[in-house]
Amino acid sequence: MTALDTAGAAVRPAPAAAVRGGTLVVYRWEAAKLVRQVRTRLVVLACVLAPFLFVAALKMQTTTPQDTLFGRWVHDSGFAVPLVVLGFAGQWALPALTSVVAGDIFACEDRHGTWRTILTRSRSRGQIFAGKTLAALTYGVVVTVLLGASSLVAGVLMVGHQPLVGLSGTLLAPGHATALVLASWASVLPPVLAFTGLGLLLSVAGRNGALGIGGPVVIGLLMQLGSMADLPVPVRTLLLTTPFGAWHGLFTDPPFRGPLLWGAAVSAGYLVLCVGGAYALLRRRDITGG
Amino acid sequence: MRRTLALAVTALALLGAAGCDTTGVTRDRVNAAVAPTFANLYVLQQQLRGRKVAVASVKARADCARGTGPNASTRGAGDDWTCTLTWFNAGPAITASANYQLHVQANGCYTADGDGPSDLNGTPTLTASDGANVTNPLWRFDGCFDLS
Amino acid sequence: MADASSEAPAVAAAVEARGLARRFDGAVAVAGLDLTVGPGRVHGLVGPNGAGKTTLLSMLLGLVRPDAGTLRLFGRTHGEHGARARDGVAGFVEAPRFYPYLTGRANLELLAGLDGGDARSRIASALEVSGLGDAAKAKVGGYSVGMRQRLGIAASLLRDPRLLILDEPTSGLDPAGMRDVAALVRRLAGDGVAVLLSSHDMDEVEGLCDDVTIMHAGRAAFDGTMAELRDRAPAPEFLLTTSDDEKALDVATSSDGLVVAREADGEALSVRAARERLDEYVIALGRAGIAVRTLALRTSALKSLFFDLTGGGPADAATAAEPTLEKVPG
Numbered sequence: 001m002t003a004l005d006t007a008g009a010a011v012r013p014a015p016a017a018a019v020r021g022g023t024l025v026v027y028r029w030e031a032a033k034l035v036r037q038v039r040t041r042l043v044v045l046a047c048v049l050a051p052f053l054f055v056a057a058l059k060m061q062t063t064t065p066q067d068t069l070f071g072r073w074v075h076d077s078g079f080a081v082p083l084v085v086l087g088f089a090g091q092w093a094l095p096a097l098t099s100v101v102a103g104d105i106f107a108c109e110d111r112h113g114t115w116r117t118i119l120t121r122s123r124s125r126g127q128i129f130a131g132k133t134l135a136a137l138t139y140g141v142v143v144t145v146l147l148g149a150s151s152l153v154a155g156v157l158m159v160g161h162q163p164l165v166g167l168s169g170t171l172l173a174p175g176h177a178t179a180l181v182l183a184s185w186a187s188v189l190p191p192v193l194a195f196t197g198l199g200l201l202l203s204v205a206g207r208n209g210a211l212g213i214g215g216p217v218v219i220g221l222l223m224q225l226g227s228m229a230d231l232p233v234p235v236r237t238l239l240l241t242t243p244f245g246a247w248h249g250l251f252t253d254p255p256f257r258g259p260l261l262w263g264a265a266v267s268a269g270y271l272v273l274c275v276g277g278a279y280a281l282l283r284r285r286d287i288t289g290g
Numbered sequence: 291m292r293r294t295l296a297l298a299v300t301a302l303a304l305l306g307a308a309g310c311d312t313t314g315v316t317r318d319r320v321n322a323a324v325a326p327t328f329a330n331l332y333v334l335q336q337q338l339r340g341r342k343v344a345v346a347s348v349k350a351r352a353d354c355a356r357g358t359g360p361n362a363s364t365r366g367a368g369d370d371w372t373c374t375l376t377w378f379n380a381g382p383a384i385t386a387s388a389n390y391q392l393h394v395q396a397n398g399c400y401t402a403d404g405d406g407p408s409d410l411n412g413t414p415t416l417t418a419s420d421g422a423n424v425t426n427p428l429w430r431f432d433g434c435f436d437l438s
Numbered sequence: 439m440a441d442a443s444s445e446a447p448a449v450a451a452a453v454e455a456r457g458l459a460r461r462f463d464g465a466v467a468v469a470g471l472d473l474t475v476g477p478g479r480v481h482g483l484v485g486p487n488g489a490g491k492t493t494l495l496s497m498l499l500g501l502v503r504p505d506a507g508t509l510r511l512f513g514r515t516h517g518e519h520g521a522r523a524r525d526g527v528a529g530f531v532e533a534p535r536f537y538p539y540l541t542g543r544a545n546l547e548l549l550a551g552l553d554g555g556d557a558r559s560r561i562a563s564a565l566e567v568s569g570l571g572d573a574a575k576a577k578v579g580g581y582s583v584g585m586r587q588r589l590g591i592a593a594s595l596l597r598d599p600r601l602l603i604l605d606e607p608t609s610g611l612d613p614a615g616m617r618d619v620a621a622l623v624r625r626l627a628g629d630g631v632a633v634l635l636s637s638h639d640m641d642e643v644e645g646l647c648d649d650v651t652i653m654h655a656g657r658a659a660f661d662g663t664m665a666e667l668r669d670r671a672p673a674p675e676f677l678l679t680t681s682d683d684e685k686a687l688d689v690a691t692s693s694d695g696l697v698v699a700r701e702a703d704g705e706a707l708s709v710r711a712a713r714e715r716l717d718e719y720v721i722a723l724g725r726a727g728i729a730v731r732t733l734a735l736r737t738s739a740l741k742s743l744f745f746d747l748t749g750g751g752p753a754d755a756a757t758a759a760e761p762t763l764e765k766v767p768g
Contacts, residue, residue, distance in 0.1 A: 022521070029551050069399060069432050076425055113535035117593070120499045120529070122553045124521035167433050168323075169330030230313035230366050230396050233438055245397055248434035253326070256436040287501035288462075288493075 022123055026131025027138075034101060034135060043100050047143055051151035055081055055158045069167070069248065074155075077162040079177040081155025082148060083184065083251075089147075090188055090244045095195040095220040097147070098140035102199030103212025105132050106282070110207040115287045129279050133200060140196040141189060148185030152178070168253035184247035187260055190267035191243040195220065197274030198240075204278040237262050240270055314437025315394055317354055317364035320371065323435035324392070324402060325352035328375050331427040335410075338427075340419030350377035354392065369393035373402065388428075399434040450513035451476050452601040452632035453498060458507035459656075460493055467493040469656040470507075475634050475649070477600065480627045482643035482664075483636040485653030486748055491636040494653070495531050495605050498634070500524060511601060529603030529634075533610075534590025538579030542570060542589050545578055549593050557596045568592035569618050583610030591622070602626060604635040608642060620646050640744040652747050659747035671739035672746070673697075676716065678707045681729040689726050690719065708736065 034040050058064075058074055058081075065071030068087040073080040109115045119125060164177040172180065195216045203212030223241040236242055243263025249256040329350035336343045354373040356363040371392035379386035389405040404411025411428040418424045453475035460468045468490040475481045485491050496502040497509060500516045500523065509515060514523040536545040546564065550557035565574050568588040573581070578589065587610050594602055602623075608616040623633050623646060637643050643650060650667055652660040660667060673695075680686045683700070686707060690698035696719055697710040711719060720730055737745070 025554055026552065029548070032551075033548070069434070072425065072430060072432070112537055114537060116496075116499075116501055116531055117535050117549070118552060119501060120524065120531075121549060121597070122521055122524065122555075127521070165331070165334065165427060167327070169327040169332075169334065169427070169431065169433075171334060228396055230315065232312040233314045236314070236397075236437070242397070245399075248399060249436060252323075252434060253330070258436055258438050262438075284503075286462075286496075286503065288496065 022127040023130040023134070026123055026127050027134045030105070030131050030135035031138065034139060040101060040139065043097055043143065044146060047097065047146040048150045051081065051085055051147070051154040052158070054085065054151075055154045059158065070164070073165055074159065076159075077164040077177070078155035078157070078159035079152075079161070079164040079172075079174070079181055081159060082151035082181050085147065085151040086184060086188065086247070087245075091224050091241050092217060092220055094144060094147075094188060094192050094244070095198075096217045097143045098136075098192055098196045099199040099213045099216045101139040102136040102196040103203050103214070103216065104209040105136050106200065106203040106278070107207055107209040107212050111209060119287060125283055126279075129282050133275055133278075136196050136200055137193055140192045144185065144189055144192050148182075152181055152185075166253060167248060167251040170253045172251075180250050183250055187247045187250075187263070188244055190264045190271075191240055194240055194243075194267040194270035194274070197271040197278075201274040201278045201281075204281050238266060240267065243267050313366050313396070314398060315365060315367050315396065319398075319435050319437075320354045320373070320392070320394060320400065321352045323400070323433050324354060324373050324390070325350045325375065327431060327433045328352065328388075328390075328402075328428070329377065331431055332377065334427045335416070338416065338418045338424055347382070348377045350375055367394050367396040371400070372405075397434075398437040399432065402431050402433070404429045450510070452512060453481075453634060454508075454510040454513075455498070456508050458494065458497060458504050458509060460490075460497065460502060460505050462493075466656045468497070468504075471653070471656065471658050472661070473651060473658075475601070475632045477632045478627055478630045479649055480623055480633045480635070480647045482647035482650040483634060483653060484638065484640055484643050484650060484744065485636075486638055489653040489748065490656040491653055492531055492605055493656075495529070495603055495634070495636060498603055499527070499529065499531060501531060526597070526600040527603065528594035528597040528599035528601070529605070530590045530594065531603075531605045533583065534586055534593065536578045536586070536589060536593075539577060541577055542574035542581070542585075542592075545589065546574075546593060546596060550596055553597060557598075560596050560598060561592075564592040564595040567595060567622060569615070584612065584615055587611055588615070591619070599631060601632045601634070604633070606637055607635055608637070616642070640741045641738050644738070644740050652744060654748040660743075667740065667743065671743040673710045673712045673715075673742075674735060674739040675737040675742060676709045676711070677701075677732070677734045677736045678709050679705070679731040680707070680723060681731065682727075683707055685726060686723055686728050689722050689728070706732075710742075 055074075062075075064074050065084055065088065068084050070080040070083040070087070074084055109118065118128060123131075161174045161178075163174060164172045166172050198216045198219065199212050202215040203209070206212060206215070220241055223239045227236060227239050227241055231239075242259070243266060246259035246263040249259055329345055329348040332348055332350070333343050333345050352373050352375050354371055356366065356368055356371050358372075369392075371394050373390045373392055374387055375390065376385050376387045378384065388407060388410050390402040390411070391405050392400050392402050394400040406412065411426070411430075413426055414429045415423050416426040451474050453473055455471065455473040458468055458471045458473070459466075471490075471494065473481075473494070483491050483494065493502060497504050498511065511523050511527050512525075514525075516523045536542070537548070540548065543561070543565070546561050547558065550561060565571070568591045570585065570588045570592060573585050574589075578586070581589065587607060591604070591607065594604075604623075607619050607623075611619065623635065627633055627648075635643075635647075644664065647664055649663050650660065651658050652667075660670075678686070678698075683706075687698055687700070690696055690709075695711060695715040698719075699708050701708055709716065709719070720733070723730060
């Protein structure tokens with residue numbers, strides 16, 4: 001998945017004078033603040049536990065999830081579990097999970113009135129912005145990786161590592177299935193980062209945690225609704241929820257990778273626009289009042 | 291800010307309306323996706339029943355369409371797609387056929403629901419050659435295809 | 439031109455601002471203001487609410503961008519030097535704000551971490567000097583205004599500043615706290631730190647500051663040393679009640695350097711006189727058989743000058759025990 005790697009690396013933002021070692025200080029500082037928050041800890045815990053609870057619930061019944069790809073195979077192969085989680089929760093859960101942090105990381109300073117406290121120390125606005133952005137992006141990655149890894153482990157441990165029936169009816173050996181599952185989860189990192197950027201933009205623009213946290217979820221749901229209609233392909237490509245389904249192409253025979261590349265590119269575009277917009281807003285803001 | 295948003299939504303809506311006919315879901319793509327999937331699953335099913343079949347010898351063909359008669363169409367997502375699969379069963383000269391009802395989604399993924407013959411795709415489970423009760427891979431299957 | 443304000447040729451002034459201006463939504467907050475603060479000087483920024491003090495201090499700290507003018511802190515500008523312009527500069531604007539769910543100490547540790555360097559090692563001494571004591575262990579959410587002020591001062595001291603910018607540092611403090619702040623300011627100035635503090639109370643500033651800038655509607659109505667301001671000050675104003683106000687008025691007309699008028703409510707007399715003239719007047723009253731019942735300082739000399747310069751008059755002072763600053767436009 002080299003295309004994804006380079007796309008992932010390219011989306012890391014570097015506002016002009018900010019990356020000077022000072023940003024790293026802010027990044028570590030923000031990460032320390034995040035780790036201390038109850039909210040973030042709960043979300044991380046949920047990501048690790050939920051897949052296990054999900055599989056346990058599945059095993060208690062004989063029916064299978066009908067509305068998701070690979071749902072019918074959850075009793076037959078553990079590798080279906082992470083794909084069901086990805087398909088079922090990917091479109092709304094991942095944007096929501098990353099927005100918990102991204103949507104509030106700037107707005108919390110407005111809420112506490114602490115902008116004037118932290119902007120009058122030894123870090124520039126650019127460094128503070130970059131540090132917070134990187135912390136939020138890191139959190140989005142962590143949450144995605146944890147959810148994916150946990151659902152894979154839950155599936156393999158609780159259902160087994162039987163071969164998986166792919167989307168073209170071919171049987172995928174356990175090793176191959178594992179690789180494809182990991183690649184699928186990796187392929188949703190770009191849209192997760194893009195939704196993180198969206199949360200950051202709303203957090204800065206709205207100065208309101210509710211807008212930052214709820215906004216990306218609502219936008220994601222609206223986009224999802226939109227993509228249920230027969231949209232022309234260029235429009236569909238520009239929706240940010242489309243990359244969440246690009247992994248389907250990995251499981252067909254022969255696989256098709258176009259959506260993966262397009263998804264990464266569109267996600268990168270959204271991320272750059274959102275982060276750029278957020279920085280532009282913060283740079284020029286006058287800190288007054290309250 | 292609000293005006294830009296309104297403009298963007300209107301543009302998208304217009305594009306959507308104008309693109310009524312530019313969906314990525316076409317008959318050719320559906321046919322090309324369903325046929326080999328069915329063939330592979332057929333091989334799998336026969337394998338479960340203890341019979342070895344080579345994929346290359348199945349040569350499955352799919353004929354799918356939306357609706358019938360004057361209302362028939364060949365494009366667009368919907369749950370009214372039907373497919374007739376034909377393939378070579380017991381030998382190069384003997385063709386068999388099966389029917390499926392398809393729900394094709396706008397994102398290029400579909401679910402095929404077996405619609406006869408009943409011994410092929412009529413039951414959700416089948417008894418394997420070793421006596422175990424396993425999922426019948428041909429009863430209902432999913433697939434996806436590239437829209438672009 | 440810049441060298442004229444520095445103590446020694448090689449040392450840049452702590453603050454060097456020329457022609458600063460800023461509007462908000464069309465209303466002028468600061469207009470064409472010059473400010474110079476030298477090292478080791480305590481500079482008072484006095485003005486009624488709305489005079490533009492907070493906006494000016496915000497511009498110094500880089501929170502608000504000036505529309506026009508130049509601003510240098512130890513020779514550095516925010517535009518060219520970014521965060522480095524704030525090296526050695528610390529302070530707060532309006533009420534200091536912290537994270538309410540953390541303790542005072544944790545907040546300081548957080549800010550020290552943000553600053554880097556050896557800020558962390560100064561936490562203990564900063565807490566001691568600011569007088570927070572055990573309160574540092576409690577969550578800031580439960581702090582009183584005074585405790586928050588002290589924490590703000592502690593947070594500023596973490597940076598080992600050479601320029602300290604304090605916005606109304608004694609507001610919310612009890613008299614003991616005000617004394618502590620005054621002592622701290624004097625000590626820092628003695629160590630060569632430049633202190634710029636704002637206040638709306640001229641009297642508070644008088645005892646503490648070497649230089650003063652009086653602001654009114656965004657402009658400097660006065661800018662110079664405290665000594666120069668005192669020289670310009672008119673006589674202080676006293677409130678006098680006697681056993682016979684009518685006769686007291688007659689006695690007054692025969693003395694000069696003395697302005698006596700009846701108060702609006704007719705209950706007392708207001709006397710404007712220098713100390714010597716006042717003494718003579720009281721003695722003259724006694725000789726005339728008039729007893730002095732109460733004699734109290736109503737408005738100090740400097741306060742009078744302040745009101746003159748900022749458009750509020752003694753008449754305003756007469757309607758309240760404390761000057762009502764809301765009357766002043768801006």
